Amino acid sequence: MAKEIWVFSEKPALLAELIANALQLAKADGASVAAVVVGNQQVIDQAFAQGAQKVYALGEKAADVLLDDFIPTIISLTKSKTPALIIIGATRQGKAVAGRLSAALDASTITDAKYFNQDSGGIEVTHLIFGGGAIRIEKANTATVVMTQGSSIVDALPPNASAKGEVESVPFVQPAWKATLVERKQKPPASVNLAVAKKIVCVGRGIAKKEDLSMAFDLAGILEGEVAATRPLTEGLDWLPRERYIGVSGATVKPDLYLSMGVSGQAQHTVGITDSRVIVAIDKDKEAPIFPQADYCIVGDLYQVVPALITALKARK
Amino acid sequence: MNIIVCYKLIPDSEDMVIKPDGSISLDQAEQVISEYDLLAVEAGLQLVEKNGGKLMALSVGTDKLLNSKSKKDILSRGPDELYLVTDASLANADTSQTAKTLVAAIKKMGDCDLVLFGEGSGDLYFQQVGLQVGELLGLPTFNAISKIDVADGKLTVERSLEDEIDVYSISLPAALAVTTDINVPRLPSMKEILKASKKPVVEWSLQDLTITGDGKPRVDVLAVRAPKSADRKRIKIEGSPEDVAQTLIGYLSKEGVL
Ligand SMILES: Cc1cc2nc3c(=O)[nH]c(=O)nc-3n(C[C@H](O)[C@H](O)[C@H](O)COP(=O)(O)OP(=O)(O)OC[C@H]3O[C@@H](n4cnc5c(N)ncnc54)[C@H](O)[C@@H]3O)c2cc1C
Ligand SMILES: Nc1ncnc2c1ncn2[C@@H]1O[C@H](COP(=O)(O)O)[C@@H](O)[C@H]1O
Numbered sequence: 001m002a003k004e005i006w007v008f009s010e011k012p013a014l015l016a017e018l019i020a021n022a023l024q025l026a027k028a029d030g031a032s033v034a035a036v037v038v039g040n041q042q043v044i045d046q047a048f049a050q051g052a053q054k055v056y057a058l059g060e061k062a063a064d065v066l067l068d069d070f071i072p073t074i075i076s077l078t079k080s081k082t083p084a085l086i087i088i089g090a091t092r093q094g095k096a097v098a099g100r101l102s103a104a105l106d107a108s109t110i111t112d113a114k115y116f117n118q119d120s121g122g123i124e125v126t127h128l129i130f131g132g133g134a135i136r137i138e139k140a141n142t143a144t145v146v147m148t149q150g151s152s153i154v155d156a157l158p159p160n161a162s163a164k165g166e167v168e169s170v171p172f173v174q175p176a177w178k179a180t181l182v183e184r185k186q187k188p189p190a191s192v193n194l195a196v197a198k199k200i201v202c203v204g205r206g207i208a209k210k211e212d213l214s215m216a217f218d219l220a221g222i223l224e225g226e227v228a229a230t231r232p233l234t235e236g237l238d239w240l241p242r243e244r245y246i247g248v249s250g251a252t253v254k255p256d257l258y259l260s261m262g263v264s265g266q267a268q269h270t271v272g273i274t275d276s277r278v279i280v281a282i283d284k285d286k287e288a289p290i291f292p293q294a295d296y297c298i299v300g301d302l303y304q305v306v307p308a309l310i311t312a313l314k315a316r317k
Numbered sequence: 318m319n320i321i322v323c324y325k326l327i328p329d330s331e332d333m334v335i336k337p338d339g340s341i342s343l344d345q346a347e348q349v350i351s352e353y354d355l356l357a358v359e360a361g362l363q364l365v366e367k368n369g370g371k372l373m374a375l376s377v378g379t380d381k382l383l384n385s386k387s388k389k390d391i392l393s394r395g396p397d398e399l400y401l402v403t404d405a406s407l408a409n410a411d412t413s414q415t416a417k418t419l420v421a422a423i424k425k426m427g428d429c430d431l432v433l434f435g436e437g438s439g440d441l442y443f444q445q446v447g448l449q450v451g452e453l454l455g456l457p458t459f460n461a462i463s464k465i466d467v468a469d470g471k472l473t474v475e476r477s478l479e480d481e482i483d484v485y486s487i488s489l490p491a492a493l494a495v496t497t498d499i500n501v502p503r504l505p506s507m508k509e510i511l512k513a514s515k516k517p518v519v520e521w522s523l524q525d526l527t528i529t530g531d532g533k534p535r536v537d538v539l540a541v542r543a544p545k546s547a548d549r550k551r552i553k554i555e556g557s558p559e560d561v562a563q564t565l566i567g568y569l570s571k572e573g574v575l
Binding site: 011066068091092093095096098099100102103104106107108109110111112124128129130131132133134135136137138139140141142176177179180181182183184185186187189190199223235236248249256257267271274277278279280291292293294295296297298299300304305307308309311312313316 | 484
């Protein structure tokens with residue numbers, strides 16, 4: 001059987017990016033790309049439109065069924081076909097799929113893989129450790145390699161709606177155990193997509209009170225940008241929703257302008273901002289690690305500097 | 318109910334030394350409990366406080382685990398017993414080796430209703446070990462758990478996904494990895510610190526366990542280095558807030574980002 005690279009994600013946008021990456025990797029050694037799909041014909045068509053050459057169709061998921069219930073099916077399919085590589089979307093559910101699958105395959109997942117580099121001996125990837133404080137180059141040595149890939153690592157290809165391919169239906173494997181879904185609470189839809197923001201005002205713990213966030217929103221308003229935060233402000237303090245934090249476990253951004261106030265600049269945060277074009281940092285501690293990573297360094301009290309900046313910007317308009 | 322909480326001892330990244338050639342050294346680093354695992358410990362503690370039973374902490378790694386300060390640290394945070402598996406070969410264990418060792422230890426520890434894990438280890442952050450252990454044990458296994466309640470021998474948990482929060486009912490025994498905001502771990506009290514050195518500690522070597530497989534890593538590490546820091550301008554802007562604002566605006570318009 002010809003070598004296959006598989007992709008799986010419950011998020012259509014991410015699946016499209018995984019397919020693009022898999023096609024790139026497949027080029028090197030003539031492998032073909034197959035998508036493992038839980039969903040209806042529309043989802044299957046989408047996988048083909050994005051470039052998948054084959055679809056393993058696991059069927060539709062009823063509303064009260066968990067994605068996790070499909071893991072035994074994915075395990076048995078992978079065991080019987082032994083794809084060279086399976087790339088899974090790095091969502092929380094994707095990581096659950098990856099972990100349980102790799103245990104069943106006696107493999108070990110490389111999560112959040114970046115910079116995929118194919119050579120004859122396999123695929124080397126980059127994995128951040130110590131929250132971005134260091135980089136490891138890793139290579140799995142198992143028959144099937146399991147990896148997870150986050151969003152914005154590779155751009156999706158423009159869809160080709162007329163593309164078609166082979167569909168193989170996969171029978172459902174009854175799981176040995178099931179959780180009962182008692183309730184599903186939708187989170188409010190994400191109000192912001194930091195990954196595409198051109199200007200970002202980022203707040204850190206240097207902000208003393210929740211009310212003072214209005215300063216950041218005022219500044220972002222004048223700049224026509226978005227407000228982002230460090231993790232402590234979103235998880236823990238709960239001052240802002242999760243989708244607003246930047247870093248290893250949060251968003252990766254690439255704005256023209258990133259301006260921080262009261263952000264110390266720990267690696268876990270700054271790995272998310274390295275692709276920013278211009279970085280401005282305001283912090284009262286002149287030793288703050290953010291400064292060596294910034295283009296414009298303002299040592300000062302944000303409660304004085306930011307209002308002055310807002311006034312000056314308003315005056316300019 | 319008997320709960321096992323798995324925690325990892327990791328080098329404190331603040332002590333990381335970046336050498337001129339870009340390689341890193343952690344030789345001098347202090348060993349600390351991985352931060353996120355403290356939330357798993359706290360979650361376990363709250364469950365035994367409410368429902369009775371005992372909390373057992375488990376870690377696998379090198380003999381750095383046997384350091385008395387580290388043992389006292391974890392025990393002062395609430396666990397009743399401590400289990401440690403040490404071997405020099407576990408120094409750079411991948412998630413598969415770690416998971417198989419944990420599985421062997423958990424089987425030897427006897428009856429247990431729940432195995433808890435942190436969201437991810439503070440150094441490698443694969444977020445995988447808990448899922449692998451659960452799958453190898455054949456237990457109901459979930460990650461991203463942000464709330465745990467027990468009633469009538471069943472668990473009710475909240476799972477915090479990207480777009481939704483699911484509430485599940487799960488049978489016991491089970492394996493769960495918790496989120497980073499499931500709770501705020503309490504600080505060890507003086508009383509707990511004093512009690513810690515009197516609690517039982519069981520130490521095993523790999524030979525004491527029945528571990529499946531060849532013991533080899535599934536992932537090879539080819540290189541470890543510090544990230545390249547982008548060359549930034551690092552221009553200092555000083556003066557009164559008003560002057561600083563004007564100067565910054567000048568620079569930013571020149572950059573074309575206003
Ligand atoms: C495994 C792991 C993953 C993590 N992932 C992330 C992540 O994805 N994203 C993330 O952001 N963090 C993450 N963290 C947390 C991270 O390590 C830091 O704790 C966090 O980024 C620090 O946030 P901060 O800069 O807001 O707070 P602090 O580090 O407390 O910094 C506050 C800064 O404000 C300054 N300040 C105070 N008052 C003023 C004032 N009046 N004017 C001006 N400056 C002032 C201080 O000098 C200080 O520099 C992670 C941690 C771990 C262990
Ligand atoms: N060496 C270890 N000993 C005990 N538990 C561990 C070990 N490594 C990882 N864990 C547990 O598994 C979780 C996930 O680790 P990781 O997959 O490395 O991110 C951690 O939060 C711990 O609860």
